[in-house]
Amino acid sequence: MTQTDAPVDAESPRVTPALLRWAESMCGRRLAGVHHDRRGNRPSDARFRVANRVFDSARLAHTDIAVPTLGAFRAVTGLEPEEQRVYEAAGRWYVTLFGDRAVRAVDLDDWESPVAELGVRLVGPAGLPVEDADGRRELRLLRVGARRPVAGDPLESIEARFALERVAGWAGGASLRLCVADLVQGALIEREVDVNRVLDAEVRPWLAERVAVIRARVADPTPQPGLECAHCRYVAGCAAHA
Amino acid sequence: MPDRLLGDIVPLSASSLDTWLRCRREFLASQLLGLPESDAGGSPDQGLLVHDLLRHIHQQGSCRDAEHVEGTLAAHGLNGSSALQGFVERHARRCPPDDAAGEHEVERARFHRRPAPMFMATGRIDAVWRHRGLLDARDYKTGQSFTERVADDPRARLQVWLLAPLARHEGLRLRLRYEFLSAEVLDDPEPFEPDDDDLAAIEEELRGVVEAMWGEQEFAGVADAALCGHCRYRSICPDSASPGVPAWPVPPEDG
Numbered sequence A: 001m002t003q004t005d006a007p008v009d010a011e012s013p014r015v016t017p018a019l020l021r022w023a024e025s026m027c028g029r030r031l032a033g034v035h036h037d038r039r040g041n042r043p044s045d046a047r048f049r050v051a052n053r054v055f056d057s058a059r060l061a062h063t064d065i066a067v068p069t070l071g072a073f074r075a076v077t078g079l080e081p082e083e084q085r086v087y088e089a090a091g092r093w094y095v096t097l098f099g100d101r102a103v104r105a106v107d108l109d110d111w112e113s114p115v116a117e118l119g120v121r122l123v124g125p126a127g128l129p130v131e132d133a134d135g136r137r138e139l140r141l142l143r144v145g146a147r148r149p150v151a152g153d154p155l156e157s158i159e160a161r162f163a164l165e166r167v168a169g170w171a172g173g174a175s176l177r178l179c180v181a182d183l184v185q186g187a188l189i190e191r192e193v194d195v196n197r198v199l200d201a202e203v204r205p206w207l208a209e210r211v212a213v214i215r216a217r218v219a220d221p222t223p224q225p226g227l228e229c230a231h232c233r234y235v236a237g238c239a240a241h242a
Numbered sequence B: 001m002p003d004r005l006l007g008d009i010v011p012l013s014a015s016s017l018d019t020w021l022r023c024r025r026e027f028l029a030s031q032l033l034g035l036p037e038s039d040a041g042g043s044p045d046q047g048l049l050v051h052d053l054l055r056h057i058h059q060q061g062s063c064r065d066a067e068h069v070e071g072t073l074a075a076h077g078l079n080g081s082s083a084l085q086g087f088v089e090r091h092a093r094r095c096p097p098d099d100a101a102g103e104h105e106v107e108r109a110r111f112h113r114r115p116a117p118m119f120m121a122t123g124r125i126d127a128v129w130r131h132r133g134l135l136d137a138r139d140y141k142t143g144q145s146f147t148e149r150v151a152d153d154p155r156a157r158l159q160v161w162l163l164a165p166l167a168r169h170e171g172l173r174l175r176l177r178y179e180f181l182s183a184e185v186l187d188d189p190e191p192f193e194p195d196d197d198d199l200a201a202i203e204e205e206l207r208g209v210v211e212a213m214w215g216e217q218e219f220a221g222v223a224d225a226a227l228c229g230h231c232r233y234r235s236i237c238p239d240s241a242s243p244g245v246p247a248w249p250v251p252p253e254d255g
Helices: A017-022 A028-035 A049-061 A081-098 A158-166 A195-218 A227-231 B014-022 B024-032 B045-060 B066-075 B082-092 B154-170 B196-215
Strands: A112-115 A120-123 A128-131 A137-143 A175-182 A187-194 B010-012 B101-112 B119-131 B134-141 B173-180
Touching (some): A017 A158, A049 A128, A120 A158, A227 B119, B010 B014, B010 B196, B045 B066, B119 B154
Antiparallel strands (some): B101 B119
């Protein structure tokens, strides 16, 4: 299987990191709603704004080939004081962890990639792709206060596998340094990846298996009311809340 | 603040309600912005362990069967722990009869649509027993008691509102009891058996809380040293009465 530029129906079902992680346990109706990109009630959009600002600042720090400096993480507007403290801490750790690498950010599609062979769109963050003056590539997944500790092999992370597949068109055929960093805890794990080999041997078989699980669950979209209803976007019309 | 702090349907849990009532600044940081905690709070480890133990004990047998309890403690690598043995013994004195049907970690969700604003209340109830015409819900507590009547605790009021449709569906009378399992607490607070008027009043209370959330602009902190001293955001909160340095690791060159 290869990622291609072959047209994928814009309405192709979505696969997100959350679906990949929770396919077995997520409410079937909610899973189907996310997978089929159904319109739902609007969620809060404030929870990710610090992480988004950190990501944007990191990307701007590498507009040209350069090492990151604290100047890239100066005060930004629109954040609460607590958010500003988190933002500043994350900036300091970004400079500490990546400050010896002069790289340039690569512009790829920010939010989604088609996988024609599976007939799905991968929708979600693909990390920060960068390359140095010699064309060596690196993919940085930046977390701001991760729920799960950043430890072990980066490829154990669902988000990292997802991101690697998303950037396959850019990174395929070469070696890439895959990095997962927690910019609050100051943790960094990284490994050199032979992209094609890892995609073929690990990521794509795993992705196909996970998509099969998602499809099997979508076939029976029975509501499973519980704690996750608090975060569900498809409450309207749900039999569990009629 | 251009971003939407609240979604169309506001999530409400006993924990988020408790935080809202304690300090709106903490509510903003933890519930709305989801910020990483800057400070250590009280460790929930012992409480989680006791909950887990009681669930296992009831799933496989009776909490009054000393041999079974010992075996479960041993399976958790906790044989010889007199503290945990004590928690289980104090629970066993309160536990419904052995023929009662029980479930643990019961997840409930209940949606309020009208009148606006909408909210989705959710909760995980420690144990729900059915016996003698009663839906007998239990909330295990391993800390101190701060109330004499369960009915006076907003978290309990949310829990009974969540459970009420289940009790009605099964034709059972609903009761919520707090089980205080530490040796220091001698008496449990008076259990809560809500009637229809209570439940209607609770729904209106919760709706009022969510309405206040929508109207909140300042999110001022409570600035009370006794409360701030336990807050997980006390080092980064601009209103903290217990300021300090975040517990996050510091990069080497900053140290």
